[in-house]
Amino acid sequence: MLVLGIETSCDETSVALVREGREILSNIILSQLEHVKFGGVVPEVASREHLRAIIPVYDEAFKQAGVDLEEVDLVAATMGPGLVGPLLVGLTFAKGLAYSRSIPFVAVNHMEGHLAANILEHPELEENHLTLIVSGGHTMLVEVKKFGEYELLGQTKDDAAGEAFDKVAKIMGLGYPGGVQIDRLAREGDPKFLKLPRPMIRDDSFQFSYSGLKTAVMMQIKKMTAGEFEQHRADIAASFQEAAVDVLVEKTIRAARMKKTRDLTISGGVAANSRLREVMQRKCDQANRRLFYPSLPLCTDNAAMIAAAGYYQFKNDGPSELTANAIPYLKLV
Ligand SMILES: Nc1ncnc2c1ncn2[C@@H]1O[C@H](COP(=O)(O)OP(=O)(O)OP(=O)(O)O)[C@@H](O)[C@H]1O
Ligand SMILES: [Mg+2]
Structure with missing residues (x-):
């Protein structure tokens, strides 16, 4: 089965062609650069850029895959969560295509797409597994019983982990998007330089909290002179990153033990x-667990993961109605 995937939930316009939920023929990702000068995504600008990009990105996906629309068996597009304007561009495009060519259509949950990136790339991954979804808008620990059947163990009470990376990067003047800049800078830094809290690390729940950590970094930077800040930029990035990572790892391993997932x-x-x-x-x-993560292009937003999720969703539940609408706060569970 050849699936055409379309993803436009935030600031990436992406179209992919994926065979049998696993073989990526093409996965074109256009990251909108228009937001850089604003230091974050401007929803209206994103909608317009998706409109401008969707057809060229679609054409490029077919060109690279070397297939024709006639060969497509299923159209899958993100319906949420995300920004409503951007979502509507991809979803409407996908529904129009499916309707006009009488191709079955599925509306996909973006978070299900993120977790499906691992299923796509790692055939050996057990159906029942534990996943930590850490993105720009979400921090969730989920037990995947099987594709489509999930138990939410915990999520963030405030900022998402990615949001904290972006905000700390902004405070440090590293630009947008900031996560990758912190990662790069931290490689040369001392993670013990700042004493930072590990919010909720010993707490029994699987909830997370990242806004206090971000504030703690900001307060410590405020106490520094400009010279100290310049000298210790890498150390600050490394200290923040270490605190953020410690909490994610500790809770994930504990959840895997509780759920007995390998x-x-x-x-x-x-x-x-x-x-x-x-x-x-x-x-x-150390805990005798197998870890899987996606290759770098499949971590951030991309349409291949949407095509893979759409493939499994279609196999389980059949097509969606063409009346499916964009749902900005769509839940996974
Ligand atoms: N190397 C990295 N280290 C830390 N964070 C990173 C890295 N690369 C990307 N990120 C972060 O990942 C986030 C983007 O991920 P993603 O595209 O999945 O989020 P989103 O689609 O905006 O949100 P959601 O998936 O929750 O709707 C940003 O917050 C970015 O800073
Ligand atoms: Mg995402």
Whole structure:
């Protein structure tokens, strides 16, 4: 089955062609640069840029895959969560295509797409596994019983982990998007330089909180002179990153023990973080768990993960109605 995936929930216009939920023929991702000067995503600008980009990105996906629309068996598009204007561009495009060519259509949950990135890339991953979804808008620990059947163990009470990376980067003047800049800078820094809290790390629940950590970094920076700040930029980045990663790893391993799941995955943009991958791998080895994470292009928003999620959703539940609408706060569970 050849699936055409379309993703436009935030500031990436992406179209992919994926065979049997696993083989990526093409996965074109256009990241909108228009938001950089604003230091964050401007929803109206994002909608317009999606409108401008969707057809060229679609054409490029077919060109790279070397297939034709006639060969497509299913159209899958993100319906939420995300920004309503951007979501509507991809969803409407997908529904129009499906209707005009009489191709079945599925409306996909973006978070299900993130977790499906691991299923796409790791055939050996057990169906029942634990996943940590860490992205720009979400921090969630979820037990995947099987595709489509989830138990939410916990999530963030305030900021998402990715949001905290972006905000700390902004405070430090590193630009947007900031997560990858912190990751890069932290490699040369001392993670013990700042004493920072590990919010909720000993707490029994699987909830997270990141806004206090961000504020703690801000307060410590405020106490520094400009010279101290300049000298210790890498140390500040490393200290923040270490605190953020410690909490994610500790809670994930504890949840895996409680749920007795052998396989663990991380997904979403923050799964690209090199320190998170390193520490999680070490702790998984110690706890006798197998860790999987997506390759870098499949961590952040992309349409291949939407095509994969759409494939499994269609196999389980059949097509969606063409009346499916964009739902900005769509839940996974
Ligand atoms: N190497 C990295 N280290 C830390 N954070 C990173 C890294 N690369 C990307 N990120 C973060 O990942 C986030 C983007 O991920 P993603 O595209 O999945 O989020 P989103 O789609 O905006 O949110 P959601 O998926 O919750 O709707 C940003 O917050 C970004 O800073
Ligand atoms: Mg995302």
